[in-house]
Amino acid sequence: MTVLERRYRWLLRCYPRAYRTAHGGELLDLLLDSAGPGRRVPEAREVVGLVSGGLQARVHELARGNPWRDGLHLGITAIMVVNTAALLPYLGSLPIWVVVSLAALLAIVRGRTLLALPLVVVTGAKATAIAAGAQLFELTLIPVYPDFLTGRPLHSTTGPLAVAAGYALVAASLPILRGVRHTRSAWWLAALPLVAWAGPEWISEGGEIFPLSLNRLVLAAALITLGAWAGHVSRDPRWALGSALYLLVLSTEMAQHLDFLSRQHLAYWGLLTFVTVASAALPYRYRRHPLD
């Protein structure tokens, strides 16, 4: 295997596994035949074509099945990542609840909705109780101080209503998803530390009352923008629904601190809302020609 072939094989990983298995060899043949003699580095335009073509193939592969149910599953996966990430820094004080929340997230990612339901309900009840300063299931020393990733006590800047809303939305959606097994990439689990980490401060005014870390801001904006692009490419509304559900929970959090929100908070919320609305509109845009 030449260096060029190895590099093209690596680039072909942009395509979904099933597509690579079926047609990867066909593409590789053409790529190697088109390359000039002695070439070791892929042409820039071939790199762009493979990355773009691979991502589009992935989007089309994901845009299968009922878009509303899958969009709902996408949204509650994102919300459960946020819920679990909120507990993660308190592993030392709340080991059982962090494990139960992780199990719930894993069950959702694997599409085991009925298994996830009781786990979400009990974790949600406990987290809401802590946010309200109440005791539930076991005696917990409140405030709960973190072990890593953040310096703030658990839910010290989030009210019980916002915490309950995040879990209630997930719990209410799970029975709807019963029957068809929706699964998501394990990469969602990799987002946990990034969301849990307090990270660099971005909100200069009102940040101490309602902090939003730069890493969470960037991650959410990037994923929602990626969803808008996927909706544009596939003309499918599932990504818009997922973004809208996440935005609903974020809006509930922000509404609790309405009097203290800064321009930066509102600008960020406005940006996410704009991209979410765009991602809802793009799948229904006018078809310019029969192949659009």
Next chain:
Amino acid sequence: MFSHMPRGTDEVSEPMYFVLTALLDGPLHGHAIMKVVTDLSNGRVKPSVGTLYGILERLSDRGVILVDREEIVNGRSRRYFRITQSGKSILEAEARRMLEAASLVVNRNYA
């Protein structure tokens, strides 16, 4: 036929147009399509491999082209694509639209 013609100026993309034109003479595999497209456009249109296969998958999804057969060459599968009747209609409509647009300029009497 004209009532079903695509509207606007951003119609069937140029690479798509040449890919469909390349298939008018019969089924071709990816490598041959690439060569014919380059020849037909005098080297002006030369899509990357990723772009070409993106176009082929999209046209295939829309029922404009079909996989005619698969052959194994050097242990690797190679698909031959052919244009469908619907694809020919779309291509002819696009050619007529461009012809009408071009005639507005070409047939103008400048004298």
